[in-house]
Amino acid sequence: MKPSSRLVVSLHPFPCIQSQIGSSPTRKLPKTLNSFSVIPTESHPLQKNTVFTYSPLVYIGLLGNTRVVSEEYIKWLKGYCEAFFYGLTVKLLDPISVSATRCSFRVNDHTQNLQIHAGHILKFLKQKKPEDAFCIVGITMIDLYPRESWNFVFGQASLTDGVGIFSFARYDRGFHSSHYEGKVKTLRRKSSSDYSIFDNYYIPEITSVLLLRSCKTLTHEIGHIFGLRHCQWLACLMQGSNHLEEADRRPLNLCPICLRKLQSAIGFSFVERYKALVRWIDDESTGTPRVTPKHSRENNVILPKPVEAFKEWKEWIIRCLAVLQK
Numbered sequence: 001m002k003p004s005s006r007l008v009v010s011l012h013p014f015p016c017i018q019s020q021i022g023s024s025p026t027r028k029l030p031k032t033l034n035s036f037s038v039i040p041t042e043s044h045p046l047q048k049n050t051v052f053t054y055s056p057l058v059y060i061g062l063l064g065n066t067r068v069v070s071e072e073y074i075k076w077l078k079g080y081c082e083a084f085f086y087g088l089t090v091k092l093l094d095p096i097s098v099s100a101t102r103c104s105f106r107v108n109d110h111t112q113n114l115q116i117h118a119g120h121i122l123k124f125l126k127q128k129k130p131e132d133a134f135c136i137v138g139i140t141m142i143d144l145y146p147r148e149s150w151n152f153v154f155g156q157a158s159l160t161d162g163v164g165i166f167s168f169a170r171y172d173r174g175f176h177s178s179h180y181e182g183k184v185k186t187l188r189r190k191s192s193s194d195y196s197i198f199d200n201y202y203i204p205e206i207t208s209v210l211l212l213r214s215c216k217t218l219t220h221e222i223g224h225i226f227g228l229r230h231c232q233w234l235a236c237l238m239q240g241s242n243h244l245e246e247a248d249r250r251p252l253n254l255c256p257i258c259l260r261k262l263q264s265a266i267g268f269s270f271v272e273r274y275k276a277l278v279r280w281i282d283d284e285s286t287g288t289p290r291v292t293p294k295h296s297r298e299n300n301v302i303l304p305k306p307v308e309a310f311k312e313w314k315e316w317i318i319r320c321l322a323v324l325q326k
Contacts, residue, residue: 072305073206073211074092074139075092076211076305077139077214077215077218078090078092079280079283080215080218080219080280081218081219081222082276083273083276083277083279083280084215084219084273084277085219085222085262085266086266086268086269086272086273086276087266087267087268088134088266093128093136097195097198098116098142098195098198099193099195099198100124101116101120101121101124102120102124102193103116103117103120103121103124104116104117104120105117105195105198106145106148107184108143108145108151108152110151111143111152111175111176111180111183112183112184113143113169113175113180113182113183113184114142114143114182114184114197114198114201115142115143115144115145115152116140116142116143116144116145117144117145117146118144118145118146118153118155118156118165119146119147119156121138121165122156122157122158122161122163122164122165125137125138125163125164125165126158126161126163129161129162129163133162134162134225135162135163135164135222135225136162136163136164137157137163137164137165137166137218137221137222138164138165138166139165139166139167139168139214139218140165140166140167140168140169141167141168141169141201141203141204142167142169142198142201143167143169143170144156144165144166144167144169152170154166154167154170154217154247155167155217155221157221157224157225159224159225159227162225164221164222164224164225166217166218166221168210168213168214168217169182169204170244171209171210171213171214171217171244172204172205172210173207173209173210174204175204180202181202182201182202184197206306207306208306208307208308208309208310209309211305211306211307211309212252212309212310213247213248215252216237216247216250216252217247219237220237220238220250223237223238223254223258223262226261226262226265226266227261227265228258228261228262231255231257231258233255233257234255234256234257235250235251235255236250236251236253236254236255236257236258237250237251237252237253237254237258238254238255238258251313252310252313253313253316253317270324271321271324271325274317274320274321274324275321277314277317278314278317278318278321281307281310281313281314283305
């Protein structure tokens with residue numbers, strides 16, 4: 001599909017982003033569309049200026065014990081990815097246990113919370129990547145670490161392999177609390193193959209803020225797999241972040257430059273993409289907004305989508321649509 005020549009509309013100023021240490025704004029030339037190329041992957045060796053005639057697949061897998069994870073939450077993330085990367089097909093894989101990955105794990109010295117090794121999981125995901133997948137990403141509510149010398153990492157991806165693993169554990173508002181239910185005082189392990197400590201591991205409540213942060217991280221990291229680098233010029237989803245406060249400052253939307261890059265890779269209509277995002281916010285969101293309680297997959301509770309944190313962004317999208325449809 002040939003990319004549209006229509007201009008991307010911005011209805012508010014896009015300021016220069018603040019540097020990572022909060023000093024004066026970073027002044028670097030923006031990465032233009034002409035300098036953009038999609039990162040090649042094993043399954044789809046894409047070249048610069050390639051016209052996409054197929055619908056690449058994004059596979060999402062859940063890592064960890066699923067008896068206390070809301071199935072609705074996973075479906076919400078799937079639907080958001082399909083709207084954000086409009087034109088892609090997103091498929092959910094069967095959940096897998098931590099033990100199936102044979103990954104290393106530890107208790108973090110600072111938080112006393114369990115962590116699993118991100119690099120080991122990437123290797124596992126690469127082996128499980130379907131042949132028709134553009135990328136495969138794993139999501140978990142267990143904290144991650146990339147190597148022993150590191151404290152933690154929000155996520156890790158291999159762009160050339162098209163795989164990624166992302167944790168939303170630290171997006172829970174009580175993660176650093178001394179009363180956090182996921183803390184482990186002593187790691188008791190019978191053998192190197194004993195993963196019983198992850199049985200019924202604590203999963204936080206799915207709030208509107210946690211859902212918003214999860215959507216940001218998932219689309220940011222999949223954006224990297226499409227070749228979008230950290231945006232250093234405008235307020236943009238693709239800005240880098242070193243801690244939660246910086247991540248929260250990122251908007252849900254892409255800046256005009258990064259949006260045009262993504263559109264050139266996928267070939268979507270700006271109007272149809274914006275409409276899909278509004279539908280995602282509106283769908284199954286009736287009723288009084290409330291915290292989504294933890295529940296098992298056995299009781300099959302259907303819950304209203306907690307989208308109150310997306311209200312301001314929805315208003316911005318509607319304003320964009322009004323301009324684009326004139």
